[in-house]
Amino acid sequence: MNRPHRLGLAPLAMLAAGSLLLAACGNSGSSSSGALQASAPGVTAKTITIGSHQPLTGIAAPGYDEIAPASNAYFQYVNAHGGVYGRKIVYKYLNDQYNSSITTTDVRQLILQDHVFAIFDGLGTPTHLAVAPFINSEKVPDLFVASGCACWNAASSLPETFGWQINYIREGKILGAYIASHFKGEKIAYFYQNDEFGQDGIKGLGYEIPASQVVAKEPYNVAASNPAGEVGTLTAALKASKAQVVVAFAVPAFMALLRLSELSLGYSPTLVSSDVGSDPITLAGLLNSFAKKSGAFGSGLIQGIITDSYLPSLGSSNDSWIKLFTKIHSQYLPKLPLDGNVLYGMSVAYTFVQAMLKAGRNPTRQDLVNAVNGGLPQGVSVAPYAYSATDHDGITGAYMAEVKNGVLVPLGPTQITDNTATGPVSTDSSTQPPAPANGIP
């Protein structure tokens, strides 16, 4: 009775030992690559959910409403090609109408109810300023704010927040240095949005352009109840100042209004614009729709605008980045025009994927912040990033360009500079890497 019993046990014991061994192998095998876990709010074994506030309607919507869909198109491309360590990115963006009281509610929903892993590319200076303290108090990564306010670079008070695009002080300096050397002695006037966006911009301009040349400073309010009337009045003041060069730090809709007011007043100064308001396709479309014209009317009015850009020009069709984004655009976003806003959305999404890959297989929120604090390699931007534990600024330089036949034509090499009054504007010595062959960082 005992004997067969023992014999019966032996295979069982061997089986058990074998399966233990197998399990052990399995464990060691997967720990080297790290099993996918729900490592943080918004991160499951299969998805990473991130959120954003975007102006899908309202005064800032023309053009900017394409940015989040473009980011999403890039995420879909990444998801279709293996995702981020196998996880798919779910991008939830809410409409705040560029109204900071709505932003406040939107971001609370994203963080408190939807439990997003991070806020990504929240758009707008006044809107995001209203929520940045809250996002930081909840210790949620606040990556790549879609605004060049220098205020995002505050590693001690806003440790979770990072800028991305060149900040407006740097941009103002690069524009200012060009104006100071190319329009010596001419009368210069500023047209700008009356918040930190415009004020940072003219601060940068002021570092480079002699104050004696500046004859007028005309600010507009983005929440103006009658934008066309307000811009008309300001344009008349610009004309009265006899400025030969008008430098604008304005969103596209106000740029278009400025251009139309100039036209109706018969005033034609050289127009220099921040990158924010100079995307040719957006601007031409707005001019046509505001003036109820079609065809070449809008594109004719923007010919010759001088501006800057920190991303490759859509006109350089041989650029590997433009080729990549053109491919993704035609596959995932064929309904929207391939313009500067779409380029922006995809580029910032690329940078986010860079940061997520660096944050590791099972990232916590802190891992993501640490990843960016450790610096990101230059990718889609023409100049390197400033990211470090103490510096939360993004792209550090841009090239000057002119609008010709609907695309930006570079006027020179990439210029880099810092945020200080005395820091020089100098030619960038780094070379931009080409886009990876598979399109994923």
Next chain:
Amino acid sequence: MTLLRHAGIAIIAGVVLLVLSSKLDSYRQYQLAEVAATIVAVAGLTILIGVSGQISIGHGAFMFVGGYATALIVMHLKWNLALVILASAVVAGVAGAIMGVAAARLRGPYLAGATLMLAVALPAVAYQWQGVFGGDQGLDFTVTSPGFLGVNFQLTEWQAWVCCICALIVLVLLANVLRSRVGRNWRALRDNETAAALAGLNVGLLRVRAFIVSAACAGVAGSLLAMTMLNVTPGAFTLALSIQLLTAVVLGGLGSLAGAVWGGIILVLVPPFLSNFASSHGLASASASLPIAGYGLVLIIVMLAFPSGVQGGVRRLLGPVAPAATAPVSALGRHWHGLRKRVGGQDVGAELTTTKGVDKEGFG
């Protein structure tokens, strides 16, 4: 007695809300605070429009006054929270008095125009004195929950408490004012101004008083909203807000405080619900316009189905339309009565119908 009854209802509602708010997640608590604050504004406006018979398309401006008063007091004077809210109500009330003096001379479309102008013009103050009001950026400030609740107490729950308590206090006060002589005088004024004047009422004073009460409510609402969002910007008090308040009054039921509660709930909760509905059903492109369209649709449906607002509809569904003695009870009402009789085992239906006529104002 009415005071006691209203206070009793408010205390019960308060206890329910207290229990409810502790069960909610922090985003729902935030929304609860938003709803409560909005109800205060809508209740104030329903008094002005539905009871005193004056119109205002500019109540967002009084909320602006209350909100900025709160932000400035919290930032610079650091007063106690209750005092801050009270002060905001007083400041907005003074603004209402000034507007009311002008309003007392204007009627109908002229009054609508004057108040409209206020809503358009007042936010410009924030741009004019950027140093004080912060321009487009507005003002950011913080409030903290009191120490005795512990450090881990959710700020959103505290905000929900403050807003709900204030809303209940305001509703009780308004309900009592409505049943007082002032309330009766307002209704007399609304129904026939000439008759009211002939009866010896000081028409101008009554109109100004209504504006003050209503503006003070809007000031409290602005103050509560500011404390919930922890910032004030001109963009929060647009003309669109003023018009939304007006629609909320009509939607809920003109002149009824319970209607104001409905209006506030719909105004705050319907747009995000529709926006989430759109984005979760793969209509990302529609999520921007659906809330606006949806709000309009709700307005149309309610107006078609219940011309007297949601509260009118509720009244029609829950009770007889008219006293049984003079008009036939509607089929639904009769059915309801039958149910009540069976459940209660005694005839409460008759009692309900007889008190109904009296109960129309106040919380009804």
